Amino acid sequence: MGTRDTRDRQLWVRHPDRGGCRAQGEMTLTTIVSRLVNRVRPVAQSDGMANVSPAALLGWYARKGVFPAIRGLWYGLRFKRARFPLFVGRGVSVQYARCIEVGRGFYLGDRSRVLALSLDGIRIGDRVTIRENAWIQCASSPYNPGQSLSIGEGTYIGPYSVIGVGGPIEIGPRCQFGAGVTLIAENHDVTEAGVSASEVTRRGISIGSGTWIGHRATVLDGVTLGSNCVVGAGAVVTKSFPDGSTLVGVPARRIDRGATDGV
Numbered sequence: 001m002g003t004r005d006t007r008d009r010q011l012w013v014r015h016p017d018r019g020g021c022r023a024q025g026e027m028t029l030t031t032i033v034s035r036l037v038n039r040v041r042p043v044a045q046s047d048g049m050a051n052v053s054p055a056a057l058l059g060w061y062a063r064k065g066v067f068p069a070i071r072g073l074w075y076g077l078r079f080k081r082a083r084f085p086l087f088v089g090r091g092v093s094v095q096y097a098r099c100i101e102v103g104r105g106f107y108l109g110d111r112s113r114v115l116a117l118s119l120d121g122i123r124i125g126d127r128v129t130i131r132e133n134a135w136i137q138c139a140s141s142p143y144n145p146g147q148s149l150s151i152g153e154g155t156y157i158g159p160y161s162v163i164g165v166g167g168p169i170e171i172g173p174r175c176q177f178g179a180g181v182t183l184i185a186e187n188h189d190v191t192e193a194g195v196s197a198s199e200v201t202r203r204g205i206s207i208g209s210g211t212w213i214g215h216r217a218t219v220l221d222g223v224t225l226g227s228n229c230v231v232g233a234g235a236v237v238t239k240s241f242p243d244g245s246t247l248v249g250v251p252a253r254r255i256d257r258g259a260t261d262g263v
Contacts, residue, residue, distance in 0.1 A: 068107070076102075080121065089132065099138075103128065103153060115139060118146045118165060125153030125173065130161070138165040146185070147202065152209065157181070167204030167221060175207055178215035178233065183207075187221040208243065230257070 068087035076082035078097035086102055089110035094100070099116040103126035108114075110132045116122050118138035128151050130136075139145040146165035151157075152173030159179050163169060166186025189199040203222040207213075211225055214233035219225070226243030235252040246257045 075108075082106075083126070096138075100124070109134065109159065112136075117142065118148055120148035120168070122149045124151045125155070127154050128152075128157075129155075130157045131159040131179075133160045134163075135161070136163045136165070147204065158215070166200065167202035169205045171207045172209035172211065172227065174210050176212045178213060178217070180216040181213050182216075182218040184218070185221050 065087065068089055069085050071088040071090075071092075072084070072086040075088045075092075075094065075097065076084055076086055078094070079100045079102055080098050081101040083102070083104040085105065087105075087107040089108060089112065091111040092108055092114075093112075094108075094114045094116065096115065096117040099118055099121040100114070101121065102124045105127040106124055107129045109130060112130060112132065112134040114122075114134075114136045116136070116138055122136075122138070134157060136149065137146075138149065147168040149163065149165050149169045149171075151171045152175070154173050155171055155175040155177075157163075157171075157177045158181060161177055161180060162182040162184075164182075164184040164186060166184075169183055169185050171183075183205050185202060185205045187201050187203075188195050189201065201221060205219055205221065206224040207219070208225055208227035208229060210227050211229040211231070213219070213231040214235070216233060217231045217235045217237070219231075219237045222240075223237050224240040225231070225237070226241065226245065228244050229241060230246045231237060231252065232246075232248035234250070235247055236250045237247060237252040239251075241247060241252075241254060244257075245254050247254055
């Protein structure tokens with residue numbers, strides 16, 4: 001192994017055989033960083049941090065926390081209402097920011113796009129995370145804005161998710177969305193002449209608290225899902241289901257929660 005490789009490895013991993021004052025100093029700094037991090041958001045497996053160098057930890061939390069928090073100060077001044085701290089990633093685009101209210105600890109990931117022009121605005125609760133490359137569109141033109149978007153506290157929305165607000169969309173607290181989830185609260189009318197480009201319905205979407213939606217699942221206009229539902233990856237939900245439903249397939253159907261083998 002070359003000298004440069006050795007230095008790189010030492011930067012990322014604190015080797016147990018590196019004794020003396022230097023190793024003791026690194027452990028002390030790592031412990032300090034760990035305690036600071038756990039004050040903000042407890043880590044279930046924080047013991048693993050003992051094997052990560054302070055430089056790696058500080059770099060990670062600078063990119064994930066410090067710099068996004070600085071950007072959050074600027075965006076917070078643009079929003080209609082904001083509770084600090086809030087965190088905004090790199091390359092984010094927010095249009096009509098005065099239509100947005102966000103709670104404490106909100107995180108908007110890198111390169112996400114939000115067009116917030118809507119009749120009743122966007123309301124986001126505390127500790128909501130919207131990951132990288134999300135796309136939220138509330139209007140396709142200034143003459144026809146969508147209704148509203150509400151996201152409850154503690155909800156996580158994975159990267160590359162799409163939320164199209166025509167009718168009202170309400171996402172309850174403590175929901176978990178995988179990558180590439182799509183919610184579209186608008187549908188074009190179908191007649192004998194075909195699909196209408198101008199005639200649309202906007203009934204809206206409601207997702208109950210504690211619901212989990214798997215990667216690349218789609219929820220269409222008019223759907224209401226009760227609390228604590230589970231939607232399998234790739235499912236297309238075209239109708240409403242009650243609390244505690246487990247849904248799979250295209251179109252989504254309900255199955256017993258213990259009967260997922262072979263699906």
